Amino acid sequence: MSTSGAAGWRRLDPRIVVATAVWCALLGVVALAVLWWRDAPWWLYAAVPPAALGLPAYEGVRWHRTTYRLTSERVELRTGVAVRSHRSVPRQRIRSVDVSANPVHRLLGIRTVRIGTGHHVGSGQDAVLTLDALAVRDSDALGERLLRGRGAGEDGGGRVTLARIRWGWLRFAPLSVVPLLLGLSAVGGLHNLLDLLGAEPDTVLVPRLISWLTGSADLLTVVPLVVLAVLATGVVGALGLYVEMWWDFRLTREPNGTLRAARGLVVTRSVSLEEERLRGVEIAEPLLLRRGGGACTYAVATGAGTVEEETRGHDSSALLPPAPLAEAHRVAAAVLGEDRDPTESVRLLPHTRHALRRMLRLVLLTGLGLGGVLVLLGALLTPVLVHAGWLAALVVWAVGTPFAVDAHRNLGHGVTGRYLVTRHGTLKRRTIALRRDGVIGWNITQWAWHRRSGLSRLTVTTAGGRGAYHVKDVLLPEGLRFADEAVPGMLEPFLVRTPVVPEPRTARGLGPRPHAEGAP
Incomplete structure (x- = not known):
């Protein structure tokens, strides 16, 4: 951690410039490889080196103009190249300290520190002060200073482990919508990659694949197999994501x-x-x-x-x-x-059945609304939409009713x-x-x-x-x-509390006392 020499102001670690240069070099190599594969014109090649060199140069200027300091009352950050900003956070408002490091940061021995306050600034954004980046030693020391003196631990003030990862929990990774999203993302990513490499998937590969699949097997067999393949890809991705996120938790x-x-x-x-x-x-x-x-x-x-x-x-x-x-x-x-x-x-x-009736009414109205719109469009455009309308209403009612019952039960x-x-x-x-x-x-x-x-x-x-x-x-x-x-x-x-006046009771307490006809 280098100092700027004025009233305790310090600079970030200069290795952040090296980290930016490494990322730019990797992106530049990928860009050159794609251009070579697609036989791009020479002027596109010429644009890669200036971009790969310009971003590290900009990061160097930003690093030179960024300083921070920690006082007994505040954490302050001054940064900006074209537009200068000076942010200040009172230490008593600091609620969390988030320290992260990507692979290049870990290779260079630096970390990014995010200081959260739990308050909001303009446009609903969190008042988070980010220091990108500090040396590992400095990030640990900063976190200790920011959250020091807040209490005592157990066992004489020592560190106590409350939980660790158990890899038997890996079975929970596929139990979400993540596998489906990852499977569809893999299909979309493969399509974009092939299109980027000039393989023309829309006009060549996809039609050939569909023709081969429909020619070699029945469509009712092919479609479930394709769905299972997408889900299997998503499950593998979900397992990998779980391992990456929670490793050594x-x-x-x-x-x-x-x-x-x-x-x-x-x-x-x-x-x-x-x-x-x-x-x-x-x-x-x-x-x-x-x-x-x-x-x-x-x-x-x-x-x-x-x-x-x-x-x-x-x-x-x-x-x-x-x-x-x-x-x-x-x-x-x-x-x-x-x-x-x-x-x-x-x-x-538990909540009363009034809530269940409201949820079921919402399902009913949603089905009627969706079906009614489709039926109206069908009456104006094509009879096909009329059938789609009542089918959509039935699907909404069939799917929504169990969810409404479960929501009320919860x-x-x-x-x-x-x-x-x-x-x-x-x-x-x-x-x-x-x-x-x-x-x-x-x-x-x-x-x-x-x-x-x-x-x-x-x-x-x-x-x-x-x-x-x-x-x-x-x-x-x-x-x-x-x-x-x-x-x-x-x-x-x-609150306005209404007093409860007990009704008159008979001698046996069975209800109001009866009056004879005509009695006062």
């Missing part, structure tokens, strides 16, 4: 009071979360993974990623790979410091000890345990289609603005009782 409790999850084969990654910012856990069970007895475990913490971010690659809150449900509960309990995982020990109150909420628990979802069932003292507010929503059935949606608000934790499709009085039980007194200024 370790979840540890560090002496400085942080949880550290380290993993990765080709691209290594280490994420540290402050335990004092931990607000709960989330057990996520995608449909196929749930059927296979597995689950994913995430931290609910200010500044950590949510489950929705996991689908976009922001998995800083993952506490465990896809693993058996019992292991997910064990790790969740260990992280929270409880004897049992609250999501397992709680008795969830609804529930409850309170156990220090935690409130909520569950919802069918394609991905989410069971979330939140510390009751971490709740700072409730949002109670009723849409027009909710009011008719008396349902509502409660949204738990937590510190940091990252809370999107819902109690869905609950009767409004029941939801208010749950919120008041979970955090007593918070809703008191907004």
Whole structure:
């Protein structure tokens, strides 16, 4: 780590310029090979060296103009070539430190450090300060300084291992939509590669392949075989992706009071979360993974990623790979410091049949709407669409009804000890345990289609603005009782309690006292 000599400002590691040059050289070799294969004109060859040399030169200028410093109160970063920027993050707002390294970074001994705050800046972007790149020693020292003094570990303050990867969990890798997506991506990637190499797949290879397949076997045999081949390719890719992502996974409790999850084969990654910012856990069970007895475990913490971010690659809150449900509960309990995982020990109150009727009504209207549009288009254009309309409606009803029933079965909420628990979802069932003292507010929503059935949606608000934790499709009085039980007194200024006047009873308590006709 080199210094710039002014008030503690430091420069990033200069090896980032070498890393950029290596990537540019690799891309340049690939580009030259493709141009040679396609017999491209000379002027395309001439464009490759300037591009391969220009990017490292730009990176050198950016490195020279980038400095950062760490004070007792803030982390600051100054960077930019054409447009200069000066970013500053208060240290008390730092929630996580994410350290990653791609293969070239690992070869050169540098890492990228991302400092997360859990707050948002303009356009909804996270206030993340990225230092690309630091030496391994400097990145470790920076992470220690940023998260130092937050608590003490167990066993006299030493490091405690909470979980490690077990390769028997590899069986959970194919239990998602990832194999299908990877299989289709492999087909599309092969098509684009052949087109790039000038093999003309659309006009030559694909027609010949279809002609050979239909000529050598029956179409009813060929189509399932092709589908199985795509799925098999996707399963192999999913297994490889699982190995790459979770290689040498370790979840540890560090002496400085942080949880550290380290993993990765080709691209290594280490994420540290402050335990004092931990607000709960989330057990996520995608449909196929749930059927296979597995689950994913995430931290609910200010500044950590949510489950929705996991689908976009922001998995800083993952506490465990896809693993058996019992292991997910064990790790969740260990992280929270409880004897049992609250999501397992709680008795969830099921939701009423009003929610089921609303979901079934939504399925019915969706089928009618889709079928009606197709029938209308068929009446105007071609009778084929009329038949497609009623078939589409039947498919929506046949597929949607089981999902609606399952979604209603998965609804529930409850309170156990220090935690409130909520569950919802069918394609991905989410069971979330939140510390009751971490709740700072409730949002109670009723849409027009909710009011008719008396349902509502409660949204738990937590510190940091990252809370999107819902109690869905609950009767409004029941939801208010749950919120008041979970955090007593918070809703008191907004509640109007109607006193219950008992009706007059007969001597036997069988109902209102009867009056004789004409009696006052």
